[in-house]
Amino acid sequence: MAGIPVHEWTLLDAARAVREREVSSRELTRALLERIDRMNPRINAYITILPEQAMRDAAARDEELAAGGARGPLHGVPVALKDIFCTKGIRTTCGSRILHDFDPPYDATVTGKIREAGAVLLGKQNMDEFAMGSSTETSWFGPARNPWAADRIPGGSSGGTAAAVAAGTCFAGVGTDTGGSIRQPASLCGVVGVKPTYGRVSRYGMIAFASSLDQGGPIARTVPDAAVVLGVIAGPDRRDSTSVDVPVPDYLAATGRSVKGMRVGLPREYFAGGLDASVRTAVEKALEALVSLGAEGVEISLPHTEYALSTYYIIGPAEASSNLARYDGVRYGYRSEGAKGLIEMMSRTRGEAFGAEVKRRIMIGTYALSAGYYEAYYGKAQKVRTLLRQDFQEAFAGVDVILTPTAPTPAFRIGEKVDDPLTMYLSDIYTIPCNLAGIPGISVPCGMSPDGLPIGAQLLGRHFDEEAILAAAAAIEREIPLPRVAPEEG
Amino acid sequence: MEFEAVIGLEVHAQLATESKIFCACSTGFGAPPNENTCPVCTGMPGVLPVLNRKAVEFAIRTAVATSCRVQNRSVFARKNYFYPDLPKAYQISQYELPLAVSGHIDIERNGTTRRIGITRIHLEEDAGKLVHAGAFAGAQTSLADLNRCSVPLMEIVSEPDIRTPEEGGAYLRRLRDILVYLEVCDGNMEEGSFRCDANVSVRPRGQKEFGTKAELKNMNSFRNVEKALEHEIRRQIEVIEDGGAVVQETRLWDADAGVTVPMRGKEEAHDYRYFPDPDLLPLHIDEAWVEELRKTIPELPGEKIARLASRYGIPRYDAELLSSSRLLADFFEAAADAFGGNPKVTANECIQWKDAIVAGRMSPETIAHVVEDRETGTISATASKTLVEAAIGTGKPVRQIRDEKGLTQISDAGALEAIVDKVIAGNPKEVESYRAGKTGLLSFFVGQIMKETRGKANPRMVQEVLKAKLG
Amino acid sequence: MAITREEVLHVARLARLALSSDEADRMREQLGDILAYIRQLDRLDTSEVVPTSHAVETGTPYRDDSVHPFGEKEEILKNAPDREDDFFRVPRIIED
Numbered sequence A: 001m002a003g004i005p006v007h008e009w010t011l012l013d014a015a016r017a018v019r020e021r022e023v024s025s026r027e028l029t030r031a032l033l034e035r036i037d038r039m040n041p042r043i044n045a046y047i048t049i050l051p052e053q054a055m056r057d058a059a060a061r062d063e064e065l066a067a068g069g070a071r072g073p074l075h076g077v078p079v080a081l082k083d084i085f086c087t088k089g090i091r092t093t094c095g096s097r098i099l100h101d102f103d104p105p106y107d108a109t110v111t112g113k114i115r116e117a118g119a120v121l122l123g124k125q126n127m128d129e130f131a132m133g134s135s136t137e138t139s140w141f142g143p144a145r146n147p148w149a150a151d152r153i154p155g156g157s158s159g160g161t162a163a164a165v166a167a168g169t170c171f172a173g174v175g176t177d178t179g180g181s182i183r184q185p186a187s188l189c190g191v192v193g194v195k196p197t198y199g200r201v202s203r204y205g206m207i208a209f210a211s212s213l214d215q216g217g218p219i220a221r222t223v224p225d226a227a228v229v230l231g232v233i234a235g236p237d238r239r240d241s242t243s244v245d246v247p248v249p250d251y252l253a254a255t256g257r258s259v260k261g262m263r264v265g266l267p268r269e270y271f272a273g274g275l276d277a278s279v280r281t282a283v284e285k286a287l288e289a290l291v292s293l294g295a296e297g298v299e300i301s302l303p304h305t306e307y308a309l310s311t312y313y314i315i316g317p318a319e320a321s322s323n324l325a326r327y328d329g330v331r332y333g334y335r336s337e338g339a340k341g342l343i344e345m346m347s348r349t350r351g352e353a354f355g356a357e358v359k360r361r362i363m364i365g366t367y368a369l370s371a372g373y374y375e376a377y378y379g380k381a382q383k384v385r386t387l388l389r390q391d392f393q394e395a396f397a398g399v400d401v402i403l404t405p406t407a408p409t410p411a412f413r414i415g416e417k418v419d420d421p422l423t424m425y426l427s428d429i430y431t432i433p434c435n436l437a438g439i440p441g442i443s444v445p446c447g448m449s450p451d452g453l454p455i456g457a458q459l460l461g462r463h464f465d466e467e468a469i470l471a472a473a474a475a476i477e478r479e480i481p482l483p484r485v486a487p488e489e490g
Numbered sequence B: 001m002e003f004e005a006v007i008g009l010e011v012h013a014q015l016a017t018e019s020k021i022f023c024a025c026s027t028g029f030g031a032p033p034n035e036n037t038c039p040v041c042t043g044m045p046g047v048l049p050v051l052n053r054k055a056v057e058f059a060i061r062t063a064v065a066t067s068c069r070v071q072n073r074s075v076f077a078r079k080n081y082f083y084p085d086l087p088k089a090y091q092i093s094q095y096e097l098p099l100a101v102s103g104h105i106d107i108e109r110n111g112t113t114r115r116i117g118i119t120r121i122h123l124e125e126d127a128g129k130l131v132h133a134g135a136f137a138g139a140q141t142s143l144a145d146l147n148r149c150s151v152p153l154m155e156i157v158s159e160p161d162i163r164t165p166e167e168g169g170a171y172l173r174r175l176r177d178i179l180v181y182l183e184v185c186d187g188n189m190e191e192g193s194f195r196c197d198a199n200v201s202v203r204p205r206g207q208k209e210f211g212t213k214a215e216l217k218n219m220n221s222f223r224n225v226e227k228a229l230e231h232e233i234r235r236q237i238e239v240i241e242d243g244g245a246v247v248q249e250t251r252l253w254d255a256d257a258g259v260t261v262p263m264r265g266k267e268e269a270h271d272y273r274y275f276p277d278p279d280l281l282p283l284h285i286d287e288a289w290v291e292e293l294r295k296t297i298p299e300l301p302g303e304k305i306a307r308l309a310s311r312y313g314i315p316r317y318d319a320e321l322l323s324s325s326r327l328l329a330d331f332f333e334a335a336a337d338a339f340g341g342n343p344k345v346t347a348n349e350c351i352q353w354k355d356a357i358v359a360g361r362m363s364p365e366t367i368a369h370v371v372e373d374r375e376t377g378t379i380s381a382t383a384s385k386t387l388v389e390a391a392i393g394t395g396k397p398v399r400q401i402r403d404e405k406g407l408t409q410i411s412d413a414g415a416l417e418a419i420v421d422k423v424i425a426g427n428p429k430e431v432e433s434y435r436a437g438k439t440g441l442l443s444f445f446v447g448q449i450m451k452e453t454r455g456k457a458n459p460r461m462v463q464e465v466l467k468a469k470l471g
Numbered sequence C: 001m002a003i004t005r006e007e008v009l010h011v012a013r014l015a016r017l018a019l020s021s022d023e024a025d026r027m028r029e030q031l032g033d034i035l036a037y038i039r040q041l042d043r044l045d046t047s048e049v050v051p052t053s054h055a056v057e058t059g060t061p062y063r064d065d066s067v068h069p070f071g072e073k074e075e076i077l078k079n080a081p082d083r084e085d086d087f088f089r090v091p092r093i094i095e096d
Helices: A011-019 A025-043 A051-066 A109-116 A159-166 A183-189 A223-233 A277-292 A305-326 A342-353 A356-369 A375-395 A421-428 A432-437 A466-479 B053-065 B165-182 B222-241 B287-294 B301-312 B316-323 B326-338 B343-352 B354-358 B364-375 B381-391 B398-405 B413-426 B428-435 B439-452 B459-470 C005-014 C021-043 C073-077
Strands: A046-049 A078-082 A120-125 A172-177 A192-195 A215-220 A263-267 A296-300 A401-405 A441-448 A454-460 B003-014 B076-080 B090-094 B100-109 B112-125 B129-132 B141-145 B152-158 B194-204 B214-219 B249-254 B259-262 C087-091
Touching: A011 A025, A011 A051, A011 A223, A025 A046, A025 A051, A025 A078, A025 A120, A025 A159, A046 A159, A051 A120, A078 A109, A078 A159, A109 A120, A109 A223, A120 A159, A159 A172, A159 A183, A159 A215, A172 A192, A172 A223, A183 A192, A183 A441, A183 A454, A192 A223, A192 A466, A215 A223, A223 A441, A223 A466, A263 A277, A277 A296, A277 A401, A277 A441, A277 A454, A277 A466, A305 A356, A305 A375, A305 A421, A305 A432, A305 B076, A305 C021, A342 C087, A356 A375, A356 C005, A356 C021, A375 A432, A375 C021, A401 A466, A421 C021, A441 A466, A454 A466, B003 B165, B003 B222, B053 B100, B053 B112, B053 B152, B053 B165, B053 B287, B100 B165, B100 B301, B112 B165, B165 B194, B165 B222, B165 B301, B194 B222, B214 B222, B222 B249, B222 B259, B301 B316, B301 B326, B301 B343, B316 B326, B316 B343, B326 B343, B326 B354, B326 B364, B343 B354, B343 B364, B364 B381, B364 B398, B381 B398, B413 B428, B413 B439, B413 B459, B428 B439, B428 B459, B439 B459, C005 C021
Parallel strands: A078 A120, A078 A172, A263 A296, A263 A401, B214 B249
Antiparallel strands: A046 A120, A172 A215, A192 A215, A192 A441, A401 A454, A441 A454, B003 B152, B003 B194, B076 B090, B090 B112, B100 B112, B112 B152, B129 B141, B141 C087, B194 B214, B249 B259
16 A cells, blocks of 8 residues: 555555554554544544544554454554444533533443454544534534535534544544434545444444434445444344344445346435436436446335425434433533522523524424324324335335435535524435335445535445445445545645 | 212332343342442433343233233333433333233122222333432432332222222232232332322212312322222312312322322423333233243132132131231141141131241241140140240241140040049048039139149149039 | 414423523424424325334343342442432422
8 A cells, every 4th residue: 555645545454454564553543643633623523532542542452463363353443433422431422512521431332342343442523413413513512524625514413424534534433324414424525324224233322312213334435444344333232122133244245246137226206306416417327337237227216205304303303302301410411500499400401501403303302292292293203104114115125225316415515504404404305214214325425516525326225235235335436436535625 | 969989099019120120230129329220220321221021021920910911012102201310301111002901800898709900000110219308498409319210110000990998908908919929029018119099089879970080199008098098088078068179180198197188389281292112112922921921820819818718617807817928828728738627726826926927937837736736635725825936936846845845734534533533632621612502612623733733734624524523 | 383482482391491582482483394394294194004113123122130230330420410429419399
C-alpha cells in the first residue's frame, strides 16, 4: 500500500497489515488520531475523542500480537462508535444535554463485540439527539458537517459516523438505523451503510429510540469492510429478547458472490415525484451495472409505500415517548435545580434538557398513545405496518433484492430544513419502509451530483438475507469506482 | 330497603423466585438500600428485559390450580407513568392479553359451596420504594430505594362474585393457601408479599345493575380486609339512604380509626398509555408445557379438607384447620396413619402443636405415640403435654423420654386393686363414713392412692376400682 | 387536524415536559400539521388487518431463575444528580 496515506486504507487492508505486522496498531491509531485532530474541527464528527485510551489499547493489541495472538478480525484496527452505544467508563451522551455527563455502568453488547474482535476505540461519534433527525443538526454538541461540503449536512442521525468514515478519521464505525439513520447519512457522505435485519444485531446497551425499529449496523468505506464489521457485531444475545438466533454466515464471502441471474426489483413507487434527477440517473447507473453482470431488472410495486412515513411517525414517536420517559432527573443525567417539588423538577428537567425535535416526537407519541386516540393512531399504524410488511413479502416472492434510491436528494444545506419538520421527515421516505418491515438494507455509493455531492443506491433484501444485498452492493461498488475519502477542503 | 354488596378482589402476590422477573438481581427481602440493583432494574439507558422462566411457570401453575385457561399467546405491555420509584417510568405488565383467564375458586361457607370466578391472572413487575424522609415534618426530599424494582408479581383478579366481607375473607384465605400449597408465594400479608385491593359497590337486593364502586386500598391483613369491606359497605348504604350518591373513587383503609377515607390530593386523570412492550416478544405457552406443569400440582386445600374429613372421620372444621398448612396436613396424616386409634384425638393434638409442627421441630411419631399411650392409659393427659414439650426440637423418641422420666401410669387392674385394698384397710373410719353416705370422701381415697403411687395411677381406673370395692 | 392549546398542555403534562408559552404555540402548529399528515392513514380500510408489533414474531426467550448480583452498587449510584448515602434523593412530592 505504498504511497496511499493510512487514512485512505480500507479496513481490510489495515487489519491485514497489522496482522502481518507490516504496521503496528499504534502507528495506525496515531495516524488516525492526527487525522481526527485535523478534520474534526471542520466536521464535528466526534463528541468524545479518546487519544490516551486509544493509544493504550493499541499498545496492548501490539503486545498481544507480538505474543502470538490476534483477538479477531479487527485486531488493532481503530474504529469508532456512534455515541448511542454505552461504553463503560466513557461518557455516553446520545447527543443530548440530558445525558451530557452520563458515565455508563456497563458496555453495550456491540461495544463488547468490537473490543473482543480486537478493535481500538477512537471515540464516540456525533448524532442527532436520541437519533431523532436526518441531518445531525439536533445534536446538543452542535451539528456535524458533510466532509464533501462543509456547509451541508452529513445526513442523520448517524451523521457523525458517516462523516468520520468519509473524512478518513476511522476505518469504520457502528451506527444505528431506526428509519434510515445509517443508510441516509452513508448515502449523503459517499460511504457504505448497512441496516441489518431486525434482531440480527443486539440492541442491549444501544440507547433506545424506537425499540421495534432500531437496529445497529456498520458504516465503512467499502462493502467488504462493512461486511467484516457486520460479521463481528451480528449474532444472538441472551440480553436482548428480540435478537434472533439465526446463524451468522460469512458476510465477507458474500461480497464476492456473482450477481448473475439475480432478480432485482425496481419498485415504481420509489421512482415517482420528488426524486432528484441526478439521484435518478445515478441509481439507473447502478442498475445498469448489475444488469451488465447478468442480473435482471424487474419492475415491481410496493403499493402501500405512500403510507410508510405516516406509520413511522406514529410508531417511532409512540415508542420514543415511553423509552425517553426514564430521563427524569432522578438517577442520572441532567437535573433542573431549584424546582419546587417533584413534578416540577421532572418537567423542568425534561423541558430544559431535551431539544425541540425530541420534544416534538415525545409530544406526538404521547398524544398518539393517550386515552381516546390509541386506536386511531397507534392501533391504526400497527395495522398499516402489517400491510407494508406484506408488500415486501409479496415482492420478494418474485425478486431477490430490491433496488431504490437511498435518499431523494443529495445533502442539503445546514439550516435548510431544521425548522420544517415535515419536509425534514421526507428525507427518510425511501429508507423507512425497510425498518417497518424489519428487512435488511444497505446504501452503496453509485454516483456524484453535478455539485460533487455523493449519491447512494439502496438495496433491500429478505429477512436474514444480508448476503444477497452485500453481493449486489459489492458488484455495484466494483463496477462504479468512486472516491471514498472526501477531499481535505470540501 | 335491603341492600346487597358486590365485591371484587385484586390480589398482588409476590412470586417466590430467587431472581427478579427481568434481570438477575436477588429478590431477597431486607437488603441495604439499592443493594439488589443492576443497570436493567434501575432503568439505565439502553438496557433490555429478559423474562424469568420460573415466574411464568409459577403463574401457569396458579392458573391450572384455579381452573383458569392459560392463553397460548399473551402480551407484555408498558404502563406509563412518572414516579421516582419507577425507574423506566413504565411498569411492564400484561394488559389486554393476560397469561390466563376464566377460572374460579370454590369456598365453603356454612355447609354450602360458593364459586368465586377469577377473571384473569397476569404477570408484572413491582416498583421500588420511596422513603419519605419524614422524620422531620416538612422534609423537602424523599429517598428512592430500587431493591424491589422488577420483583415478580402475579395479579389475580376475581369476578365481582363476592357478596359479604366474610366471603371476601374466605376467598382470600383460600387463595393464599393455594399459592402457599403451590409454593409460588410465601403468602405473607404483613410483609407485603400478598396484597389485596377491593372494588366495592352496593345495590338494592334484586337489582341486576351494579352500583357505583369505590376502590379500597391499604389493607394489610385478612382481618383488615374484612373490616374495611364491612365499613365501606355500611358507609355506601348510609350515603344512599341519606339520599346521596356513591362517588367513584379510591379510598384508603385507616386501620387505627377503623374507617375508609378518600385518597388525599387531586388524583391526576390516569392515562397510562398502555401499548405492547416492543422489547419483549409475545409470551408463547404451548399446551405441552401446561400439561407438564399440571402434573406438578399437589392436592389443593379444598380437596384436602374434603378428603381428610371423610377418610379420617374428623369434623370439617378440624380438617380446615389442619389444611391451613400443607405441612401440617401431611403431618396429621402421617401421625394418624401410624396410630390406629381415634383420629379426632390426633387431629386435636396436631392443631394444639401446630407451631412446632410447621416449624419442623416434631416428628409424627411423637404425636402418634403420645395419643396411643393415652388411649391405652399408659400416660395421663398431663404427662402427655409434658412429654410433647420435652420432645420438641430434640429428635428424641417420646417413649424413651416417658420411660426416663417415669411418666407411665399404673393402668394394670391387678396392681391397682392391691393398692386400693391396702388403702381401704388403712382407713376404716373413712370407709365407714363413705358407706354411710358421705360419698364426697371418694376424692380422699383417690388422693391416698395417688400418694401411694406417687401420682402414677390412672385416675379413671382408680375411681372405677374404688367404687367397686367400696360398693 | 387542529389541536388546541389546552390539548398541547395536557399532553405536555402527561409527558412531564415544561413548555414555554412560545414553545406551546409552536408545538400546537407543528403538531397540527404532522397529525393532519398522519391522518392520511384513515384512507386505508384496515378492518380485516392484524396489527404488527414486531416485524419478526417468535416467542419471547427466557432466562433461568438464578441470581447473578451486579455487584457494583456505586456504579449504579455514581451518576445520581443527588443522593443521600445509598439512596437516590428527589424533591418531595407536592400535590397541586
